[in-house]
Amino acid sequence: MNSEALVHGLEPLKVKDVPNFLTSNPEGLCNVLELMIQGTKRARAVIWNTCKELEEPELEALRRDFPNPHFLIGPFHKYVPASSSSLLAQDQTCLSWLDKHPSNSVLYVSFGSVVRVKKSQFLEIAWGLANSNQPFLWVVRPGSIEGSEWLEHLPDGFLESIVEGKGYISKWAPQQDVLAHPATGGFWTHSGWNSTLESICEGVPMICSPSFGDQLPNARYVSNVWKIGVQL
Secondary structure, eight states, X not given: OOTTSBOTTSTTOBGGGSOOOOOSOHHHHHHHHHHHHHHHHHSSOEEESSOHHHHHHHHHHHHHHOOSOEEEOOOGGGTSOHHHHOSSOOOXXXXXXXXXXXXXXXXXXXXXXXXXXXXXXXXXXXXXXXXXXXXXXXXXXXXXXXXXXXXXXXXXXXXXXXXXXXXXXXSSOOHHHHHHSTTEEEEEEOOOHHHHHHHHHTTOOEEEOOOSTTHHHXXXXXXXXXXXXXXX
């Protein structure tokens, strides 16, 4: 099947954008999805972490299959303090680092709380950021690089190349505060829904590098429908 072909009825998604999940038990996964669908149809109502202005055509289509009441009360993160939902300890020092930079000058890079990358990908990202001559705040979650605890795979001389405020590497950042900071001009993201909504709310354009699941269609909508970012 052509991965670039449009999926009939799910335009603008292409075949390669359809959510995929790595599993050793595909039949079991299908059963779980079927139970989720049937459970949603029986529910008294459906609550969505979105808003009408963002996805009105898609929500209208869903109402045909799920006739129960729908409540659009997103984005959820606007109602819950960021610190209360953080999975890891947040590095507040990075905000002071951002304070030293001009408006819209820093690229924020974070691939979320689940995504893991290979060593080769990690090195490409590292040198791409260093050679971009663009200030960057890069979140490298401990354990997110295959075969590494944290920054062991960084090449010799890399950290020295980002001195004088050119780059900042953090284990985990207060993302909502970073995206709202005047110095942040772009967000290189894995395109998880929470990150996508947070970036949209703060008006920060995105560079999308989706890996699996909902990240794939999210990135397609960012680049091709809402046109507020690009996809690598």
